Amino acid sequence: MNELVHARGLVKRYGRNRALDGFDLSIGEGRILGLIGPNGAGKTTALKALLGLTAYEGELRVLGLDPVRQRQRLMQDVCFIADVAVLPRWLRVNQALDYVATVHPRFRRERAEAFLATTEIPSRARVKTLSKGMITQLHLALIMAIDARLLVLDEPTLGLDILFRKAFYRTLLNDYFDEHRTILVTTHQVEEIEYILTDVVFIDHGRAVLAEPMDTLGDRYCQLVTRREHLEAARALGPLREEEGFGRHAFIFEDVPRERLAPLGELRTPSISDLFVAKVGGSRK
Amino acid sequence: MNTLRVWLMLLRRETWEHRAIVLAPAIVAGLTALLMLAGLVQGRGLSRDGAGLYLVQGLGLMSPDQREASLTVLLTGVVPLFALTMVIVILFYAVDALYSERRDRSILFWKSLPVTDTATVLAKLVTATVVIPLVTVVFVAITQVVTLLMATMMVWGAEGDAWSLVWVPAPLFSLWTLLGYFMLAAALWCAPLIGWLLLASAWARKAPLLWATLPVVIAGQLELLAFGTTGIYGLVGDRVVGVFRVAFRPDIRTLMQVDGEGGVQAVATDRLLALIDLPGLLSAPGLWFGLAVALVLVVLAIFIRRYRDES
Structure with missing residues (x-):
């Protein structure tokens, strides 16, 4: 597997505060990795380091390049949406196309225009006259038309309604993603992107506390739903977390063989959000 | 070739965002034309015995040199408003x-696009020092042509020969050359001021105009209080108006000189261009010192845009 992002022991200090504290990350080509963490966990800082927007300590290569020193070279192959509100308000849609088409050697204008034709965005409208959802669509149209190897999305659907969010990820998956493209995405709305991810990384206090491919997640993590009579037996196996509701108890286990859990109740692979609460929630009461 | 296309795009982007670059001189040109038109109507410029008659008689009596000088004064009259x-x-x-x-x-x-911080900041520097002056020169030229067109109508109204009275003596190309030279010289001479403004713009988290002006005012006032001198103010002032001193021969004032009887002193075309003092400009230590300072300020601005963490 071709490793596009390689980070080992990244540290970023803001004064005495460590936004990144030994952060590791590895992303292979053709993967969609979700970087998930609570507010202030270091998600955005990690992305900024990757994109050469901030200095850091530690080992970091993105597409084999040093993101700070080879930033311009990197930006030919990496795209990012940092925030929904980031397109300037004075910019017109056709100006945005003209500009990116001229400065970006890998931009395919007809692709952006084809996508925009499916939206209700007028071609000469200024960004300030567009709705928040339309601005995101415009931004998505711009970056999807770039033949980038790595796409970085930082909370791309923040503040959008559910219809736009669904459409955003559907477009991304159907019209953009293929085996040569790699996507790194952070979001709060884990449930909505769970089905598109191939890998998941949890970040907390500036460290990666979990990094797994989705298809092996079930091998290491297991959710057990059980009844009262097996409570003590389940607790003895050292669960990450225990939850109670409607007279049933749900436990999440890490690295406990399924055959030991199976007699105690019903087993399933935990959802990302349950797992997230189990792994990260414990440290943040 | 491709680099040129990218550069032109970076400059166009500045005019998209800052529409005043084109709008402001366009409005001044429009108002000037309107005022002239109002004057034309007021002075019944198009009728046989209107203001045009004075124009035809006045210009007709002059020697070719005097005619040219009058038109030079007329055409340069609009420049200060545009310059301001x-x-x-x-x-x-x-x-x-x-x-x-x-x-x-x-x-x-x-x-997120593959444009370096250096290219971005330099495009903004070029916009301030070259694009804005160039746009201004274009509107000055348009206004001057409009002025001549109005004069032509007046002369025609009085049944005079506009070609020989107005167009032949008007030294348009010398004026435009002079103006272009002036703009370029001014851009080079003012470069440290513009570099300073760009640095304040890159640095300030709020109120960049305050960041640009307050330190200078504070330093100037401190100097005034401590030593009773105005060296800092003088230095800044010289960067604003000093270009006349270094880039032109001192007899530039003869352009405007009026002799005892109220007639305008002759300034021939070759003398108009002879006002240009390129060796004087290039040999002025102040020019090179200023450019060195500008370079440092612009590099600092690039550095800030490149490495500042915006969080």
């Missing part, structure tokens, strides 16, 4: 150039 407008546009442009993209957070969009 330009100074204001440059001031507000330069102070906003590296600030607005951080205020509206669009900097992360610009930075």
Whole structure:
């Protein structure tokens, strides 16, 4: 597997505060990795380091390049949406196309225009006259038309309604993603992107506390739903977390063989959000 | 070739965002034309015995040299208003150039594209020092042609020969050469001021105009209080108006000189261009010192845009 992002022991200090504290990350080509963490966990800082927007300590290569020193070279192959509100308000849609088409050697204008034709965005409208959802669509149209190897999305659907969010990820998956493209995405709305991810990384206090491919997640993590009579037996196996509701108890286990859990109740692979609460929630009461 | 296309795009982007670059001189040109038109109507310029008659008689009596001098004075009359407008546009442009993209957070969009910080900042420097003056020169030229067209109508109204009275003696190309030279010289001479404005624009988290002006005022006032001298103010002032001193021969004032009887002193075309003192400009230590200072300030601005963490 071709490793596009390689980070080992990244540290970023803001004064005495460590936004990144030994952060590791590895992303292979053709993967969609979700970087998930609570507010202030270091998600955005990690992305900024990757994109050469901030200095850091530690080992970091993105597409084999040093993101700070080879930033311009990197930006030919990496795209990012940092925030929904980031397109300037004075910019017109056709100006945005003209500009990116001229400065970006890998931009395919007809692709952006084809996508925009499916939206209700007028071609000469200024960004300030567009709705928040339309601005995101415009931004998505711009970056999807770039033949980038790595796409970085930082909370791309923040503040959008559910219809736009669904459409955003559907477009991304159907019209953009293929085996040569790699996507790194952070979001709060884990449930909505769970089905598109191939890998998941949890970040907390500036460290990666979990990094797994989705298809092996079930091998290491297991959710057990059980009844009262097996409570003590389940607790003895050292669960990450225990939850109670409607007279049933749900436990999440890490690295406990399924055959030991199976007699105690019903087993399933935990959802990302349950797992997230189990792994990260414990440290943040 | 491709680099040129990218550069032209970077400059166009500045005119999209800062529409005053084109709008401000266009408005001044429009108002000037309107005023002239009003004067024309007021003075019944198009009728046989209107103001045009004085024009035809006055110009007819002059020697060719005097005629040319009169038209030079007439045509340069519009320049100060445009120059003042330009100074204001440059001031507000330069102070906003590296600030607005951080205020509206669009900097992360610009930075997501493969354009270096150096190219971005230099494009803004070129906009302030070359593009804005060039646009201004174009509108000055348009206004001068409009002025001559109005004069032509007046002369025609009085049944005079506009070609020989107005167009032949009007030294348009010498004037435009002089103006272009002046703009370029001024841009080079004022470069440290513009560099300073860009640095303030890159540096300020709020109120970049204040950051640009307050330190200078404070330093100037401290100097005044401590030593009773105005060296700092003098230095800044010289960067604003000193270009006349270094880039032109001192007899530039003869352009405007009026002799005892109220007639205008002759200034021939070759003398108009002879006002240009290119060796004087290039040999002025102040020019090179100023450019060195500008270089440092611009490099600092690039450095800030490149490495400042916007969180």
